[in-house]
Amino acid sequence: MDKEELKLQLKKQMIEYLNLIDLSPEDIGDDDSLFDGELGLDSIDSLELIVLIEREYGIKIKSPTEGRKILISINVMCDYIIEHSKDLS
Amino acid sequence: MRRVLVTGMGIISSLGNGCKKNLDALKLGNTGIKKAKHFKSKYADELLFGEVPFSNEDLSTLLSSNKIQVRNRTDHLAQIALNEALIDAEITASQLSDHKTGLISASSTEGMCNTDEMYSDAKSDQPRSEFIDSYEYGSHCIKLAEEFGFRGYIDSLNTACSSSANGILLALRLIQSRRLDRVIVGGVESLSKHSVNGFNALQIVSDKACRPFDENRDGLNLGEGAAYLVLEAEELSLNKHIYAEIKGAGNANDAFHPSATSDNARGPVLAMQLALQSADLDARDIDFINAHGTATLNNDLTESRALKSIFTDAIPPFISTKSYTGHTLAAAGAIEALFSILSIKEQHLFSELNFSEAILETNLHPFSGESRSAKIDNVLSNSFGFGGNCTSLILSNYP
């Protein structure tokens, strides 16, 4: 899977996990700030995203503190997943 | 205003069965937080718990009731503690069934301690288990009423971790208003997969013994137990042994977030102010504080800010007894009110466990070192729950 496909997949998964009603992947910019921007996600969402990454990509983020460095934007999350995944194809 | 007195108490917790066992442990600084022996969960080996040191079979023997009921662990704990309280206060059968006697009990677990049966009953086509009537909120309270013969006002509250504290507040008002003369009030919680997985999903559980108000705290330990107080109007208590008075209580809502306290601790500050007002006391009248002190990053910092706001530079000795029992959720308010009353009865300050370094921002030091005697007339006890629910109680020496 290339990075563009991964970003789209990740956006769809985020919408599902966080139940972002009325949002489609096109509404989430690749560099939009997830927690300080218009999406307005909070600490519970960050925990949900940590679970998403573990369940969908097999990567365990050990703590909310570590999570804060990764859950910044779609681009940053994708880079992290690519770096830590063994097989995405 | 009609005064409301505590004439009986009962408890079972990780510190043991009965007020005496619990008092001894508190005085000696002996924790009840250990590896679980009876609780079945993937986390039983990974985490520490404030588990009541009896199996379900042991509890059934301790209770020794002659009434046939299907009892789960929650029911056993509740009935053992309530029985102790009723005997202690010498409550008669006719007083129990009187319509001026009330029962208020809280539990957030209820029958969820039997996760597998609950799943089978609710999700599968398997025949119903014997526990099918035990999952609904208030069901342990119905069993209490049937076991002990209550017939009037019966209530069950659920405001998460402030539930039984709110029960005590309500009982105070019921008796003050003369609507009732007597209320038996408390709460019960048993360890459940539901709770441990829920708090773990929030990443606020520690895998070590919890460290309330410590800079290096990293989360709570879950606990279980039950505690009940018998509250009676003053004029009915004249020939009885009196432990303490419920002097005041306050409840407020933080209105900030479903599971975290606001930075300026609006809810906790308001709750403490309302409790002091209702008791007609000033902050300087408080001799000891039993804090909510879950040892989570959020609670202990925000509660510290709240204490500084109310007490400024004159914060009385304070501890969180959750370092002894773990966080007993809906039962915490009642268990900790009972511990507060023990400190008044014994004129004794219990000591914080596992504390070494104060939170840098607020620099508050819970009372630690050896427990010791002290003059204690008024104790403030805090319980803060999800949904922004904040309750403070004031327990006082009587007369």
Add this chain to the structure above:
Amino acid sequence: MMYIIDASCISPQKEEGIFSDNIREYNSDKYHSIEPSYSDFIPNSILRRMGKGVKLGVANGLPLLKKHSDIKAIIIATSSNGLTDSSKFLDQLIKYDEGTLTPTNFVQSMPNSLAGQLALLSDNPCYNTTHVHTGSAFENTLVDGLLQLKQNNIDKILIGDVEEIADYNYRLDIKRNKFKSEPISNKDLIKSGTKGTVSGEGSSMFVLSNKVEGAIAKIVDVRSLFKAPKSVLKEQCLDFLSVNNVNINEIDLLVLGYNGNQEEDHHYDFIADLFPSATTISYKHLVGEYSTSTAFAMYLSIGLLSGKNLANNLILKDAKRSVKKVLIYNQYQHLHHNFILLEQSID
């Protein structure tokens, strides 16, 4: 004594169905509420997490909180709020064998999540609590409300209920043989003469005051009993009226919680016999059976006290009296017996 100055209801009936014979018909054992468009009341960023019970309760209660900015307490009754989320969390727990789980369902599974959200969305820092004792939970909120209005500086409060038919408790109820074994129209429910009842849900909210200005009706008193044999039921009912200086013959309207279950409805026949000169009505064929249904009964009653039409489909016995004093009696699962006494309010 408390005055009702405002009220709102979401139920399996439209507003006009409550006070006319144009009732919505149900033929199954689930009477679902007619839900509003939630995003009219709640921003999507918050709505996305809410279970049905919280959505119903917020849509019903939040407009009242916004209209009356001086509400100083929020007191809710529920036994089912949060069960759907609790059940979803349980599903995760089993599916992932206690592995890494998402927390939202756990946080939303608390019964007091509705009261908490109402406070959050209206920025209300005042007294806030949730009563969950099934068949007496709503009556307990009334008692709590009475006590709150006695406190200093508290003149206005919000009380109410919410119940939802969660798949979780519905399946448990099936195993407890709660329901009719045959489909039946709600129009035939009360006189069915067979075992079992149907499941209902809804939310009724009330703004209460200790001042009479603008009052729609008056709550005189409430009384709850546990496991009362008929002799005690009669004695307590008469005592309840007596301490409130009301004579049996002054009750114009008796509102009874008949639910079509032949094994339970004899309690209502017994109470009805104590009031030979009152009009008697039932209401659960409109909304189904659930533990806090007396909140709906109170909503119906205050409408009738303020002059709304008494529809024929409600009437069991018509004594053709104008409605000034109302007694509601309900029992739940043979255990909880409750009386609520209401009166017309003259401002």
